[in-house]
Ligand SMILES: NC(=O)C1=CN([C@@H]2O[C@H](COP(=O)(O)OP(=O)(O)OC[C@H]3O[C@@H](n4cnc5c(N)ncnc54)[C@H](OP(=O)(O)O)[C@@H]3O)[C@@H](O)[C@H]2O)[C@H](O)CC1
């Protein structure tokens with residue numbers, strides 16, 4: 260796997276616009292640009308100017324307090340202050356730091372500021388109608404405390420609109436986590452490329468509207484940065500997407516096998532329908548004999564195979580011998596009661612043993628919570644795990660939300676440890692592959708938090724893998740389409756609508 264990478268194992272440049280840089284990679288990009296001949300002074304001038312323009316586009320002329328910090332983020336602040344002043348905005352500048360300790364370019368821009376310098380003080384908020392937060396950006400190295408903390412708390416209490424330079428101060432651009440207090444912004448203007456912290460929660464809520472502005476760094480600096488993370492977008496996977504061909508045949512579009520449980524018969528039916536809608540040629544459901552009439556009555560174009568109660572494990576194993584089933588989904592509605600758990604584990608391990616691509620969701624994950632190692636030892640590289648946070652914590656207790664680690668690192672580590680592609684669900688779903696690559700999804704609306712949406716997602720993924728997409732990209736595409744359909748449908752969404760409204764979104768994809 261690893262189509263997101265080029266032959267050197269680096270991120271493919273077709274995703275160039277969507278790559279996410281950690282603050283450290285951003286600093287390297289900055290250095291490389293300077294090495295290539297772009298003066299650091301010009302980068303800072305462009306950064307400050309971009310923010311000033313964004314401010315003038317968003318807000319009417321008003322008194323502004325620019326808070327400038329001790330590093331280059333503060334340097335940008337001086338440029339912003341001077342730019343706004345030149346456009347006749349009333350600007351007050353508060354500086355915390357020592358001019359002598361600043362970089363040469365920041366010193367030069369600080370000296371070019373024609374107004375007064377004030378120490379950071381809460382009383383400066385009294386006359387302000389807008390605050391520019393240029394205290395800390397990529398160089399934040401520890402939690403914010405003391406006087407700055409009090410200042411940021413006063414800014415929050417004032418209710419004044421805030422424009423953050425690069426990142427809201429206190430936000431870790433790599434992780435989306437707060438280091439101490441964070442100055443919540445209404446607008447954040449970042450430079451060159453987004454950072455993971457802009458997209459991961461809680462970071463995303465701190466940024467307000469997010470703008471990315473070029474500042475003269477050439478895209479070729481990305482080549483040597485070993486970037487492994489991108490924001491989900493069709494540009495990443497559209498060239499691999501199995502768009503329908505005129506001369507296509509259902510047998511060329513794969514055959515998804517879905518494991519159905521005895522009681523929760525709706526879940527696997529939702530997956531089946533989703534796999535069909537996204538274009539799988541054929542879909543079969545393997546179900547307990549006793550529930551067969553329920554499944555068969557509801558599914559017209561899905562083949563429903565009964566598994567006789569006394570030999571259901573053997574019967575499922577026999578089905579797997581049919582190599583036309585090229586993807587298997589286990590989990591939605593599979594059941595964990597009584598003997599069900601044992602049967603589910605057996606089905607998962609047999610599926611993995613014969614090397615079949617598979618999507619393991621819900622009960623198929625929970626079934627292994629007592630001994631996740633048994634699952635991980637069997638996993639191969641065409642296996643996709645799709646846990647929500649609860650299921651994730653059962654398989655990876657040391658990586659739970661409570662572990663204090665950020666979601667991106669947790670998903671990456673889980674993929675590495677399990678050997679599977681891990682889709683860690685949420686409003687900021689992360690898709691991580693064992694080789695270290697990860698995609699953050701950002702288009703999921705709140706409406707997606709509805710029963711059955713996960714079952715549909717499992718079916719979308721399986722349907723795309725069945726048609727030949729690589730598991731990593733199939734997962735990314737399915738997650739994006741899932742979000743897009745929910746956006747398109749809007750309020751009142753139920754899981755069934757996700758499959759019914761998919762064709763409209765697919766139509767636009769072509
Ligand atoms: N290519 C670009 O992206 C460009 C970015 N620009 C801007 O530069 C900043 C990054 O600048 P940098 O100087 O690396 O870092 P900061 O300005 O964010 O902050 C570093 C200083 O802040 C001190 N610091 C860090 N954390 C704290 C804290 N919690 N409390 C107090 N002080 C803190 C740090 O001190 P150290 O002791 O850790 O050294 C530094 O003094 C980027 O975000 C952009 O805005 C360029 O302008 C253009 C090119």
Ligand SMILES: [K+]
Nearest residue numbers: 392395426428
């Ligand atoms: K900032």
